[in-house]
Amino acid sequence: xxxxxxxxxxxxxxxxxxxxxxxxxxxxxxxxxxxxxxxxxxxxxxxxxxxxxxxxxxxxxxxxxxxxxxxxxxxxxxxxxxxxxxxxxxxxxxxxxxxxxxxxxxxxxxxxxxxxxxxxxxxxxxxxxxxxxxxxxxxxxxxxxxxxxxxxxxxxxxxxxxxxxxxxxxxxxxxxxxxxxxxxxxxxxxxxxxxxxxxxxxxxxxxxxxxxxxxxxxxxxxxxxxxxxxxxxxxxxxxxxxxxxxxxxxxxxxxxxxxxxxxxxxxxxxxxxxxxxxxxxxxxxxxxxxxxxxxxxxxxxxxxxxxxxxxxxxxxxxxxxxxxxxxxxxxxxxxxxxxxxxxxxxxxxxxxxxxxxxxxxxxxxxxxxxxxxxxxxxxxxxxxxxxxxxxxxxxxxxxxxxxxxxxxxxxxxxxxxxxxxxxxxxxxxxxxxxxxxxxxxxxxxxxxxxxxxxxxxxxxxxxxxxxxxxxxxxxxxxxxxxxxxxxxxxxxxxxxxxxxxxxxxxxxxxxxxxxxxxxxxxxxxxxxxxxxxxxxxxxxxxxxxxxxxxxxxxxxxxxxxxxxxxxxxxxxxxxxxxxxxxxxxxxxxxxxxxxxxxxxxxxxxxxxxxxxxxxxxxxxxxxxxxxxxxxxxxxxxxxxxxxxxxxxxxxxxxxxxxxxxxxxxxxxxxxxxxxxxxxxxxxxxxxxxxxxxxxxxxxxxxxxxxxxxxxxxxxxxxxxxxxxxxxxxxxxxxxxxxxxxxxxxxxxxxxxxxxxxxxxxxxxxxxxxxxxxxxxxxx
Ligand code: 26W
Numbered sequence: 001x002x003x004x005x006x007x008x009x010x011x012x013x014x015x016x017x018x019x020x021x022x023x024x025x026x027x028x029x030x031x032x033x034x035x036x037x038x039x040x041x042x043x044x045x046x047x048x049x050x051x052x053x054x055x056x057x058x059x060x061x062x063x064x065x066x067x068x069x070x071x072x073x074x075x076x077x078x079x080x081x082x083x084x085x086x087x088x089x090x091x092x093x094x095x096x097x098x099x100x101x102x103x104x105x106x107x108x109x110x111x112x113x114x115x116x117x118x119x120x121x122x123x124x125x126x127x128x129x130x131x132x133x134x135x136x137x138x139x140x141x142x143x144x145x146x147x148x149x150x151x152x153x154x155x156x157x158x159x160x161x162x163x164x165x166x167x168x169x170x171x172x173x174x175x176x177x178x179x180x181x182x183x184x185x186x187x188x189x190x191x192x193x194x195x196x197x198x199x200x201x202x203x204x205x206x207x208x209x210x211x212x213x214x215x216x217x218x219x220x221x222x223x224x225x226x227x228x229x230x231x232x233x234x235x236x237x238x239x240x241x242x243x244x245x246x247x248x249x250x251x252x253x254x255x256x257x258x259x260x261x262x263x264x265x266x267x268x269x270x271x272x273x274x275x276x277x278x279x280x281x282x283x284x285x286x287x288x289x290x291x292x293x294x295x296x297x298x299x300x301x302x303x304x305x306x307x308x309x310x311x312x313x314x315x316x317x318x319x320x321x322x323x324x325x326x327x328x329x330x331x332x333x334x335x336x337x338x339x340x341x342x343x344x345x346x347x348x349x350x351x352x353x354x355x356x357x358x359x360x361x362x363x364x365x366x367x368x369x370x371x372x373x374x375x376x377x378x379x380x381x382x383x384x385x386x387x388x389x390x391x392x393x394x395x396x397x398x399x400x401x402x403x404x405x406x407x408x409x410x411x412x413x414x415x416x417x418x419x420x421x422x423x424x425x426x427x428x429x430x431x432x433x434x435x436x437x438x439x440x441x442x443x444x445x446x447x448x449x450x451x452x453x454x455x456x457x458x459x460x461x462x463x464x465x466x467x468x469x470x471x472x473x474x475x476x477x478x479x480x481x482x483x484x485x486x487x488x489x490x491x492x493x494x495x496x497x498x499x500x501x502x503x504x505x506x507x508x509x510x511x512x513x514x515x516x517x518x519x520x521x522x523x524x525x526x527x528x529x530x531x532x533x534x535x536x537x538x539x540x541x542x543x544x545x546x547x548x549x550x551x552x553x554x555x556x557x558x559x560x561x562x563x564x565x566x567x568x569x570x571x572x573x574x575x576x577x578x579x580x581x582x583x584x585x586x587x588x589x590x591x592x593x594x595x596x597x598x599x600x601x602x603x604x605x606x607x608x609x610x611x612x613x614x615x616x617x618x619x620x621x622x623x624x625x626x627x628x629x630x631x632x633x634x635x636x637x638x639x640x641x642x643x644x645x646x647x648x649x650x651x652x653x654x655x656x657x658x659x660x661x662x663x664x665x666x667x668x669x670x671x672x673x674x675x676x677x678x679x680x681x682x683x684x685x686x687x688x689x690x691x692x693x694x695x696x697x698x699x700x701x702x703x704x705x706x707x708x709x710x711x712x713x714x715x716x717x718x719x720x721x722x723x724x725x726x727x728x729x730x731x732x733x734x735x736x737x738x739x740x741x742x743x744x745x746x747x748x749x750x751x752x753x754x755x756x757x758x759x760x761x762x763x764x765x766x767x768x769x770x771x772x773x774x775x776x777x778x779x
Contacts, residue, residue, distance in 0.1 A: 007066040008076050011059075012141060015049060015073075018059055020144055022173045022181040031774050032104040032241075033257045033767075035095070036234050038227070038264035039088030039210070040109045040184060043423070043584030045142040045172060046077040048096070051427035052177045079584055080140065080172070081115030081131040082186065084211065085503045086610055087262060087304050089584070090388075092174075093420045093610075093760040094767075095184070099176030100422070101764055103774060108234040108265075110226060111170055111186035113138065114209045119542045119581040124558045128545050143170040143186065149240065150190060153232035155203070155225060155322050161195030165203050167233040177422055187233050213546065221322060224314060228323060231267035234258070235275060249280045250290075253297035257772045260301040260382065263312045263374035269295060269381050270329040278325070288332075300771050301378035301385050302415075304607050306395060307507065313371040330377065334366040337380050344407065352406060360403035379404050379411070384771045388417045389608035389629040391649060399653070413770050416632055417608040418763035421449050421755075424614045428588035431471040432618065436752070439464055450756035459749035468619065468745050472595070479593035482579075482586065483538075489565060489577045495536040496738050499620070500598035501582050501590055504543035504550040507605040511702060512720045513539065513598060514556050516728055517576060518686075519677045521563070524570045533738050536575045540582035540590065549710075552702055554578070559686050559698075591618040595748075596734060599624030600727065602718040604649035606630075613758035619748040623734055625723070629758070636754040641747040645730035646723035655719070664716035665707055667724075674724050678706060 001009075042048055050070055053060055063073070082088065091107060098105040117128035134140055150168045157163050169185040176182070188207045194200050205212065205222045206229045214220045238256045239249055247255060260266055276291040284290065305311070319327040341361045348355040362368070366376045379385050379401065387393030393414035397405040405412050426433050426446055437443050439458045445451040458464035476493040483489050491497070500513050517537050524530050539557050543550035561576045579586060597615030599606075599622055606628035616622065616633055624630040625646040634642050647655075655662040668675050680686050681703040684696050701710065709715040716722070738744050756762070768776040 004068065004072065007068050008073060011063055011066065011068055011073055012046075012076060014059060014062065015046065016142060019045075019049060019142060019173050019175070022175055023144060023171050023183055024181075031255060031257055031772065032106060033098070033259055033772050033774070034106045034108055034234060034238055035091065035259045035261055036108040036230065036265040036268060037087065037091045037261035038110065038230070039083030040080070040091040040095070040107060041083035041085075041088035041584055042080060042092040042095070042172075042174060042184070044074050044077045044079045047074045047427070047585075048423070049175050050074070051422060052096075052100070052175050077142070078133045078140075080186070081118075081133045082109055082112060082210070084116050086608075089419075090304075090417055090610060090760075091261060092584075093418065093423075094764060095174050095182040096176065096420045096422065097418070097760040097764040099174050099180045099182040100178055101761060101776070102176070102178065102180040103764055103768060103772075103776070105182045106237075107174075107182060107184045108230065108237070109184060109186050110210070110230050111188040111207055112210045113207060116210060116542070117545065121558065121578065121580050124555055124562070126543060126551055126554050140170070140172075143172050145170045145188075149185070149237060151233040151236040151240070153229045153236075155228065156324055157194065157198040157202075158321060159195060159197040159199070161198055163192065163194040163198050163200075163203055165192050165206060165229060166190035167206075167229055169233075169237070185234075185237065187230060189229075211544075215546070217318070220315075221318060224318060224322060227264050228267050228271070228326070231265055231271050234265070235268050235272045239275065239280075249276060249294065252294055256298065257300060257774075258298050259772075260299060260378055262302065262304045263378060266301075266312070266374040266378050267326065269299060269377060270326045270333065272298070273329050273333075274326055277329075292336075295381055296383055299378070299382040301375075301382040303375065303385065303387055303392075303396060306392065306400060306605065306607060312374045314374065316367060316370050316372055319372060330372055331367065333377060333381065337364070337366060341407075350407065356403070356407065360406070364403050364407075376404075379408075383411070385412045386415045386771060387412075387607065388415065389632060390414050390416060391604075391626075391631045392607045392628060395604060395649070415763060415766045415770060416629060416758075417610050417613070418758050418760035419610050419613045419617070420760045421617055422446070424588070424591060425617050429475065429592040429618060431474055432592060432752070435464075435467055435471050438467065448756075449759040449761060452753050452756045455749060455753035459746045459753065462742070464749065465742060465745040468749055469741065472593075472619070472748075475592040479589050482589050483577055486580055487577060489561070489575070491536045491538075491575060491577060492534070495534040495575065496595045496735065497538060497593055498535050498596040498598065498623075499538045499590060499594040499615070500600070501538075501540040501579070501587065502609070502611050504541050504547070504553055506549055506553075506705075507718050508601050509718055509720055509723075510539060510541075510553050510557070511706075512600055512723060512727060513537070514553065514560060515674075515677045515720065515724060516731060517560055517564075517574070518680050519673060519728060520574055521560070521570060522676055522680070522685075524573055528569055530573070532573055532732070533735050534573050535735060536577060538577045538579060538590070538594075540579035540586075542582065549701060549705065552699065556681075556686075556699060556702065563686055563688070587614070591615055591620070594618060594620040595738070595744075596620060597622045597624070599627070599630050600646075600723075601625060601627045602652060602723075603627045603647055604652045605718070613755065616751050616758060617755040619752045621734070621744070621747055621751060623730060632757070636757060637747075637751055641750045641754075643730045643734050645726040647719055652719060659714065662714070662716070662719070662722065664721040667721045668707060671725065673728075674721060677724075678703065678721070681706075 095107050118131040120127045155163045167187045168190040172184040174182045192203045273291045281287040344356040387396045480491040557578045564576050591614045597620040599612045603625045609628040623643045681699040706716045768774040
């Protein structure tokens, strides 16, 4: 071992001890939030801790004395791979902001040994390899297993016998910037007690893989058992903590708020009612009413997606088989809901105008067609339901949950997402921190991001603009270096860096991005003198392992990389780069280096998006549709500092309401430029540089999707062709405007100055006031 390695070991041990000292028995006053989620993506624990320790802390002093760099120490850590995308990263941002603002919070998540895969690029394709975030012996250095909080959860196996599983929480503290701490309770399987005949393997899989393959019934059962284990363990933990404080289950709503972070944790509702009825309220005549009253005051629910296919509906027979008593309770909740709604239909006690119709009642059923609609159970039971950006919440109120909203008009509210600027600005981008502080001559903006507004006048000052450009150039060099090392691609820093990083999904329209690149490529081939500002198109993100079309779009990007970067006729004007294995760590290199932020989902499909916010606070300028939180970004910065294009959500929804009214083939036939780009998907143009015999039809599926539709869906489901022209036009306008560096830089600084609203500190404050009912600032 070298001396540095020894120092690193010493520091890791010290850091571990320091972290353990933060895990105290959380004070439950006024009310502790138990944020229950299938995902969390906190990034490196070492990085998170370092970023929030005070400069003068003894630990940082030791680190400086031993001459160990932050980077060296961070390199010695792995990041818990406990999430997929937006949902998991949001959970981490909210946890960090709660810790910093001293809002009492526990985050309850499964501790999957195989979280999300690591993405490798091989032969022009994505290959999924396991992400080894745990040590060989299955432990993680910065976690603290707590047997005293272990919980038994139970299931009925197919064989008829009962299975009991001991869930043990491993605690990972997230330290806030002011001494507070949010503790992650990551549940792992301890003991499995099962009858000989039982399907033991199923229960051992509880903490194995996040969103395991669910194409067959056994896969679905594993997922259901995973959700149930998380739900049972969390509810039991809350009850244990009530008694620990000398209180009882009757005090649960005063002590805890159980937050259902998307429907993967919805089973907490029937599980709480079951445990109350069968263990704590036995023999009471009013047991159901008491249990129901407790549940309705304890739960809140956040919806994170409008995508129909992502709304969970479990087959009733499966619930019946694996958790008969819980299932009985769901049936009872549904029965009582229908009873109440029938009264509305028949007697209209709420005075609705017009009265509730039978169709509306049917649209709200928890159980329909033999399946349990989890979101409906949450909405009926929880005391608060929220969407994650204003447009998203409005769509829920006006379309998806219209009947619920009519009936419970104060229940549904909006809490727009946010991101932690301590990680994505102060820590990830020290150059930007210095730039802001040099302008403002103080650092109080770090405590309160809304103070960034005082940066606005500097957008008009030449000196500040020059400083901004210097900082941007330095950060582009860092990213270019990383790309050179990891992908072997040269990105000149005087190119515009145009970036789209997020999960690959058809609704996010990386395909539209590609068609725009193809169009530019073809135009340049025709006229190499074409007047455009040199641009590097950078993309990154993972596609779900079984999502064929999304994986094909990644192949398309990699094909464009080869075609364009090696062609001297065009590579002086455009380049393409796919960054491998997008994650929290390389994200911190990507955001600070970005000029153009691509936020191009079909209007009405992206619930919020959060990369849009990370780009904004890094001073990138958004090229986007009016979707998700882009709407609010636009409201903040105005037309002058954001480039909008494409159909509006009302237009998209109007097309969707009238099947057949949108005709992508007509657009294809009438627009030669569009046709030229789309045709390259099948005419071999793209594969010219890669002679792969028999592969000329590689992208045919995408072509088919755009013009004819796949799997019974209408053609061009996400309106790529409809938005192509206005996207191209907005991009070219932007590309041209970049040359006016004063104008560009002014807008970039305005983006930073107006990004305060998108801090997760504000999000947590909103949750305290609107949802958790915790008086903020009094802790
Ligand atoms: C496999 C089943 C499944 C279904 C939905 C897994 C994961 C989900 C998540 C709820 C999807 C998700 O991550 N949604 C994203 O949540 C972010 C945080 O609110 C939003 O910013 C994104 O717009 C939304 O897509």
